[in-house]
Amino acid sequence: MTQTLRIATRKSKMALTQTQHVANLIEKANPGVKCELVGIVTDGDYEKFKGDLKTIGGKGAFVKGLEVAILNGDADLAVHSMKDVPTDEDLPEGLTIAAALKRDDIRDVAVCRDNESFEELPEGAKVGTCSVRRAAQIATNFAYLTVVPLRGNVDTRLQKLEDGEVDCALLAKSGLERLNLQSRISTVFEPDMMLPALAQGTVGVECRSDNTELLDMLSKINVKDSYTCLMVERHLLQHLGGNCHTPVGGYCEVTKGGNLRLIAAVYSPDGKTTVRTRMKMPYNDWAELAKAAADDLKSQGAEQIIAQASQAA
Numbered sequence: 001m002t003q004t005l006r007i008a009t010r011k012s013k014m015a016l017t018q019t020q021h022v023a024n025l026i027e028k029a030n031p032g033v034k035c036e037l038v039g040i041v042t043d044g045d046y047e048k049f050k051g052d053l054k055t056i057g058g059k060g061a062f063v064k065g066l067e068v069a070i071l072n073g074d075a076d077l078a079v080h081s082m083k084d085v086p087t088d089e090d091l092p093e094g095l096t097i098a099a100a101l102k103r104d105d106i107r108d109v110a111v112c113r114d115n116e117s118f119e120e121l122p123e124g125a126k127v128g129t130c131s132v133r134r135a136a137q138i139a140t141n142f143a144y145l146t147v148v149p150l151r152g153n154v155d156t157r158l159q160k161l162e163d164g165e166v167d168c169a170l171l172a173k174s175g176l177e178r179l180n181l182q183s184r185i186s187t188v189f190e191p192d193m194m195l196p197a198l199a200q201g202t203v204g205v206e207c208r209s210d211n212t213e214l215l216d217m218l219s220k221i222n223v224k225d226s227y228t229c230l231m232v233e234r235h236l237l238q239h240l241g242g243n244c245h246t247p248v249g250g251y252c253e254v255t256k257g258g259n260l261r262l263i264a265a266v267y268s269p270d271g272k273t274t275v276r277t278r279m280k281m282p283y284n285d286w287a288e289l290a291k292a293a294a295d296d297l298k299s300q301g302a303e304q305i306i307a308q309a310s311q312a313a
Contacts, residue, residue, distance in 0.1 A: 104202075126146050
Protein backbone atom coordinates (compact mmCIF):
# COMPACT_ATOMS: atom_id res chain seq x y z
CA MET A 1 0.00 0.00 0.00
CA THR A 2 1.31 3.44 -0.93
CA GLN A 3 1.77 5.86 1.94
CA THR A 4 1.16 9.55 1.24
CA LEU A 5 3.07 12.30 3.01
CA ARG A 6 1.67 15.83 2.88
CA ILE A 7 4.35 18.51 2.67
CA ALA A 8 3.41 22.07 3.61
CA THR A 9 5.00 24.73 1.42
CA ARG A 10 4.63 28.36 0.54
CA LYS A 11 3.32 28.96 -2.97
CA SER A 12 6.24 31.01 -4.28
CA LYS A 13 8.24 29.61 -7.18
CA MET A 14 11.30 29.26 -4.93
CA ALA A 15 9.42 27.40 -2.19
CA LEU A 16 7.67 25.06 -4.63
CA THR A 17 10.94 24.27 -6.37
CA GLN A 18 12.83 23.32 -3.22
CA THR A 19 9.83 21.46 -1.74
CA GLN A 20 9.44 19.36 -4.88
CA HIS A 21 13.15 18.55 -4.65
CA VAL A 22 12.67 17.32 -1.06
CA ALA A 23 9.61 15.31 -2.13
CA ASN A 24 11.65 13.59 -4.85
CA LEU A 25 14.41 12.72 -2.37
CA ILE A 26 11.95 11.30 0.15
CA GLU A 27 10.23 9.15 -2.47
CA LYS A 28 13.54 7.84 -3.80
CA ALA A 29 14.83 6.99 -0.32
CA ASN A 30 11.56 5.44 0.86
CA PRO A 31 9.98 3.13 -1.75
CA GLY A 32 6.22 2.99 -1.42
CA VAL A 33 5.97 6.58 -0.17
CA LYS A 34 4.39 9.31 -2.27
CA CYS A 35 4.50 13.00 -1.44
CA GLU A 36 1.75 15.55 -1.93
CA LEU A 37 2.48 19.29 -1.80
CA VAL A 38 0.07 21.36 0.31
CA GLY A 39 0.26 25.06 -0.61
CA ILE A 40 -0.06 27.42 2.36
CA VAL A 41 -0.45 31.20 2.34
CA THR A 42 1.58 32.58 5.25
CA ASP A 43 1.35 35.97 6.94
CA GLY A 44 4.41 37.09 5.00
CA ASP A 45 2.80 36.19 1.67
CA TYR A 46 -0.34 38.31 1.86
CA GLU A 47 -0.30 40.71 -1.07
CA LYS A 48 -2.01 43.38 1.02
CA PHE A 49 1.11 43.61 3.20
CA LYS A 50 3.43 46.26 1.85
CA GLY A 51 5.45 47.31 4.88
CA ASP A 52 8.48 46.06 6.74
CA LEU A 53 8.62 42.41 7.77
CA LYS A 54 9.31 43.51 11.34
CA THR A 55 5.68 44.57 11.72
CA ILE A 56 4.42 41.01 11.28
CA GLY A 57 7.09 39.09 13.12
CA GLY A 58 10.04 39.18 10.76
CA LYS A 59 11.09 36.25 8.61
CA GLY A 60 9.22 33.92 10.98
CA ALA A 61 6.03 35.18 9.34
CA PHE A 62 6.90 32.97 6.35
CA VAL A 63 7.26 29.92 8.60
CA LYS A 64 4.39 30.11 11.08
CA GLY A 65 1.62 29.11 8.66
CA LEU A 66 3.50 25.95 7.66
CA GLU A 67 4.01 24.99 11.30
CA VAL A 68 0.33 25.54 12.05
CA ALA A 69 -0.53 23.16 9.20
CA ILE A 70 1.59 20.44 10.83
CA LEU A 71 0.17 21.04 14.30
CA ASN A 72 -3.41 21.06 12.95
CA GLY A 73 -2.88 17.81 11.08
CA ASP A 74 -3.23 19.41 7.64
CA ALA A 75 0.34 18.42 6.75
CA ASP A 76 2.94 15.93 7.94
CA LEU A 77 6.04 18.02 7.38
CA ALA A 78 7.24 21.35 6.04
CA VAL A 79 10.20 22.49 3.97
CA HIS A 80 12.04 25.71 4.81
CA SER A 81 14.91 27.89 3.74
CA MET A 82 16.57 27.58 7.12
CA LYS A 83 17.83 31.15 7.31
CA ASP A 84 14.16 32.16 7.69
CA VAL A 85 13.39 29.80 10.59
CA PRO A 86 13.49 31.12 14.18
CA THR A 87 15.94 29.45 16.57
CA ASP A 88 15.12 26.15 18.27
CA GLU A 89 13.89 27.78 21.46
CA ASP A 90 11.25 29.60 19.36
CA LEU A 91 9.99 26.52 17.54
CA PRO A 92 6.45 25.52 18.55
CA GLU A 93 6.37 22.80 21.18
CA GLY A 94 6.29 19.37 19.61
CA LEU A 95 8.07 20.32 16.37
CA THR A 96 11.68 19.69 15.38
CA ILE A 97 14.07 20.26 12.50
CA ALA A 98 14.49 16.66 11.39
CA ALA A 99 16.77 16.89 8.36
CA ALA A 100 18.94 19.17 6.29
CA LEU A 101 19.83 18.72 2.65
CA LYS A 102 23.35 19.14 1.27
CA ARG A 103 24.15 22.80 1.67
CA ASP A 104 24.14 24.96 -1.43
CA ASP A 105 26.41 27.95 -2.07
CA ILE A 106 26.38 30.20 1.01
CA ARG A 107 27.46 33.41 -0.70
CA ASP A 108 25.58 36.63 -1.41
CA VAL A 109 25.56 38.21 -4.85
CA ALA A 110 24.81 41.50 -6.54
CA VAL A 111 22.44 41.62 -9.49
CA CYS A 112 22.60 44.69 -11.73
CA ARG A 113 20.87 45.55 -14.99
CA ASP A 114 22.29 44.26 -18.26
CA ASN A 115 25.68 45.71 -19.19
CA GLU A 116 26.09 47.19 -15.69
CA SER A 117 28.36 45.96 -12.92
CA PHE A 118 28.45 46.35 -9.15
CA GLU A 119 32.05 47.51 -9.20
CA GLU A 120 31.16 50.44 -11.49
CA LEU A 121 28.13 51.69 -9.56
CA PRO A 122 28.51 55.44 -9.03
CA GLU A 123 28.40 57.20 -5.70
CA GLY A 124 24.86 57.31 -4.33
CA ALA A 125 23.64 54.40 -6.44
CA LYS A 126 20.69 52.62 -4.83
CA VAL A 127 21.39 49.12 -3.56
CA GLY A 128 18.23 47.22 -2.65
CA THR A 129 17.93 44.75 0.21
CA CYS A 130 15.55 43.94 3.06
CA SER A 131 18.38 42.42 5.13
CA VAL A 132 19.87 44.46 7.97
CA ARG A 133 22.93 42.21 7.78
CA ARG A 134 23.56 43.01 4.11
CA ALA A 135 22.79 46.69 4.64
CA ALA A 136 25.29 46.91 7.49
CA GLN A 137 28.04 45.29 5.44
CA ILE A 138 27.35 47.56 2.48
CA ALA A 139 27.68 50.50 4.88
CA THR A 140 30.97 49.04 6.13
CA ASN A 141 32.60 48.11 2.83
CA PHE A 142 30.86 50.32 0.26
CA ALA A 143 29.93 53.49 2.14
CA TYR A 144 29.56 55.48 -1.11
CA LEU A 145 26.44 53.46 -2.00
CA THR A 146 22.91 54.11 -0.71
CA VAL A 147 20.93 51.20 0.74
CA VAL A 148 17.17 51.23 0.14
CA PRO A 149 14.49 48.69 1.18
CA LEU A 150 13.71 45.99 -1.37
CA ARG A 151 11.42 43.07 -0.59
CA GLY A 152 9.25 40.53 -2.35
CA ASN A 153 10.09 37.25 -4.04
CA VAL A 154 13.03 37.00 -6.43
CA ASP A 155 10.99 37.79 -9.54
CA THR A 156 9.48 40.85 -7.85
CA ARG A 157 12.88 42.17 -6.79
CA LEU A 158 14.35 41.65 -10.24
CA GLN A 159 11.40 43.47 -11.80
CA LYS A 160 11.90 46.41 -9.44
CA LEU A 161 15.53 46.45 -10.56
CA GLU A 162 14.50 46.57 -14.21
CA ASP A 163 11.95 49.30 -13.43
CA GLY A 164 14.70 51.49 -11.99
CA GLU A 165 13.56 51.46 -8.36
CA VAL A 166 17.07 50.30 -7.47
CA ASP A 167 20.39 50.13 -9.30
CA CYS A 168 21.40 46.81 -7.78
CA ALA A 169 19.71 44.01 -5.83
CA LEU A 170 21.47 41.91 -3.21
CA LEU A 171 20.36 38.27 -3.14
CA ALA A 172 21.48 34.80 -2.09
CA LYS A 173 23.37 32.91 -4.79
CA SER A 174 21.70 29.64 -3.81
CA GLY A 175 18.23 31.05 -4.41
CA LEU A 176 19.07 32.27 -7.89
CA GLU A 177 20.63 28.92 -8.73
CA ARG A 178 17.52 27.03 -7.60
CA LEU A 179 15.50 29.14 -10.02
CA ASN A 180 18.08 28.77 -12.83
CA LEU A 181 18.73 32.52 -12.73
CA GLN A 182 22.48 32.35 -12.09
CA SER A 183 23.08 34.14 -15.39
CA ARG A 184 21.71 37.30 -13.76
CA ILE A 185 24.55 37.45 -11.23
CA SER A 186 26.85 40.44 -11.66
CA THR A 187 29.18 39.96 -8.67
CA VAL A 188 29.68 37.17 -6.14
CA PHE A 189 30.76 38.36 -2.69
CA GLU A 190 33.27 36.11 -0.96
CA PRO A 191 32.58 35.68 2.78
CA ASP A 192 35.52 37.92 3.73
CA MET A 193 33.72 40.76 1.94
CA MET A 194 30.15 39.92 2.97
CA LEU A 195 29.40 37.23 5.53
CA PRO A 196 26.24 35.30 4.63
CA ALA A 197 23.23 34.89 6.88
CA LEU A 198 23.50 32.07 9.38
CA ALA A 199 22.02 28.93 7.77
CA GLN A 200 22.01 30.52 4.31
CA GLY A 201 21.97 27.96 1.51
CA THR A 202 20.48 25.22 3.71
CA VAL A 203 17.08 23.65 3.07
CA GLY A 204 15.61 21.94 6.13
CA VAL A 205 12.63 19.75 6.94
CA GLU A 206 10.41 20.23 10.00
CA CYS A 207 7.96 17.72 11.48
CA ARG A 208 6.48 16.51 14.74
CA SER A 209 9.13 15.36 17.19
CA ASP A 210 7.02 12.36 18.24
CA ASN A 211 6.44 11.00 14.73
CA THR A 212 9.11 8.31 14.89
CA GLU A 213 8.14 6.71 11.59
CA LEU A 214 8.51 10.00 9.72
CA LEU A 215 11.71 10.85 11.56
CA ASP A 216 13.16 7.56 10.33
CA MET A 217 12.13 8.36 6.75
CA LEU A 218 13.68 11.81 6.92
CA SER A 219 16.91 10.48 8.42
CA LYS A 220 17.52 8.83 5.05
CA ILE A 221 17.75 12.19 3.26
CA ASN A 222 19.59 14.03 6.05
CA VAL A 223 23.15 15.14 5.25
CA LYS A 224 25.03 14.90 8.54
CA ASP A 225 27.64 17.60 7.91
CA SER A 226 25.03 20.08 6.68
CA TYR A 227 22.80 19.33 9.67
CA THR A 228 25.67 19.67 12.16
CA CYS A 229 26.82 23.00 10.72
CA LEU A 230 23.21 24.17 10.69
CA MET A 231 22.84 23.36 14.39
CA VAL A 232 26.05 25.23 15.22
CA GLU A 233 24.83 28.36 13.44
CA ARG A 234 21.31 28.20 14.89
CA HIS A 235 22.62 27.71 18.42
CA LEU A 236 25.08 30.57 17.97
CA LEU A 237 22.20 32.89 17.12
CA GLN A 238 20.19 31.51 20.02
CA HIS A 239 23.02 32.15 22.49
CA LEU A 240 23.35 35.68 21.16
CA GLY A 241 19.65 36.33 21.62
CA GLY A 242 19.51 37.37 17.98
CA ASN A 243 16.67 37.25 15.49
CA CYS A 244 15.89 38.30 11.94
CA HIS A 245 16.40 41.97 12.88
CA THR A 246 19.97 41.33 14.06
CA PRO A 247 22.87 42.21 11.73
CA VAL A 248 24.73 38.95 12.35
CA GLY A 249 26.44 36.83 9.74
CA GLY A 250 28.58 33.75 9.65
CA TYR A 251 28.97 30.15 8.69
CA CYS A 252 30.29 26.84 9.99
CA GLU A 253 32.20 24.36 7.87
CA VAL A 254 33.89 21.00 8.23
CA THR A 255 37.65 21.24 7.79
CA LYS A 256 39.77 18.75 5.86
CA GLY A 257 40.84 17.34 9.21
CA GLY A 258 37.24 16.68 10.23
CA ASN A 259 36.93 19.51 12.73
CA LEU A 260 34.34 22.28 12.77
CA ARG A 261 35.34 25.86 12.01
CA LEU A 262 32.96 28.72 12.75
CA ILE A 263 33.34 32.30 11.54
CA ALA A 264 30.82 34.92 12.66
CA ALA A 265 30.37 38.66 13.13
CA VAL A 266 27.85 41.11 14.54
CA TYR A 267 27.44 44.52 12.91
CA SER A 268 25.90 47.76 14.08
CA PRO A 269 23.14 48.79 11.63
CA ASP A 270 25.19 51.78 10.45
CA GLY A 271 28.16 49.54 9.74
CA LYS A 272 30.50 51.53 11.98
CA THR A 273 31.07 48.82 14.57
CA THR A 274 31.88 45.17 13.93
CA VAL A 275 32.83 42.37 16.33
CA ARG A 276 34.17 39.10 14.95
CA THR A 277 35.07 35.60 16.05
CA ARG A 278 36.75 32.62 14.43
CA MET A 279 36.98 29.29 16.25
CA LYS A 280 37.70 25.63 15.56
CA MET A 281 36.72 22.60 17.66
CA PRO A 282 36.34 18.82 17.27
CA TYR A 283 33.25 17.72 15.32
CA ASN A 284 31.41 16.27 18.31
CA ASP A 285 31.84 19.50 20.29
CA TRP A 286 29.44 21.40 18.03
CA ALA A 287 27.28 22.69 20.89
CA GLU A 288 30.32 23.91 22.81
CA LEU A 289 31.61 25.65 19.68
CA ALA A 290 28.37 27.60 19.27
CA LYS A 291 28.40 28.74 22.89
CA ALA A 292 32.11 29.61 22.95
CA ALA A 293 31.78 31.71 19.80
CA ALA A 294 28.75 33.52 21.22
CA ASP A 295 30.60 34.17 24.47
CA ASP A 296 33.56 35.59 22.53
CA LEU A 297 31.28 37.94 20.58
CA LYS A 298 29.53 38.99 23.78
CA SER A 299 32.88 39.79 25.40
CA GLN A 300 33.50 42.22 22.54
CA GLY A 301 30.16 44.01 22.98
CA ALA A 302 27.82 42.01 20.75
CA GLU A 303 24.94 42.21 23.22
CA GLN A 304 25.04 46.02 23.19
CA ILE A 305 25.11 46.08 19.39
CA ILE A 306 22.16 43.68 19.22
CA ALA A 307 20.21 45.73 21.75
CA GLN A 308 20.82 48.91 19.75
CA ALA A 309 19.76 47.15 16.54
CA SER A 310 16.54 45.97 18.19
CA GLN A 311 15.75 49.51 19.37
CA ALA A 312 16.43 50.87 15.90
CA ALA A 313 14.09 48.25 14.43
